[in-house]
Amino acid sequence: MKVKVVHQKSQAVLVEYSLEGMLERVVVPLNVVTMLGDKAAECDVDELLRGIPFGIQWANYLSMDEVTPERMQNVLRNNGIWTAEDAERNPRAVFGAIQQAYSTSLADVLKAAKTARKEK
Secondary structure: OEEEEEEEEOOEEEEEEEEOOEEEEEEEEHHHEEEOOOOEEEEOHHHHHHOEEOOOOHHHOOOOOOOOHHHHHHHHHHOOOOOHHHHHHOHHHHHHHHHHHOOOOHHHHHHHHHHHHHHO
């Protein structure tokens, strides 16, 4: 699988790859990576799955259960988006509604980071 080399230190390499639409980073041994160019490389998927995960698995700490189709509809309507024409005429309001519906405050992210650090 094609990977991007993010950092190399001695015989360890931090690589970035996408698997099933999810962007991941893992540390793997240098000898399992085939360099293709400056930052481009290849690595066997099994080796990537055995790698040491890098970063916080944010999905384990942040909940977005409150964003349902009904909530999205309500937020759109509260922002004046009732028809297709409304959405086409005012994409900024649509974007604002999406941000409002999916808003996760900075405090929530920092709390998740603190929880993750404690579990480490």
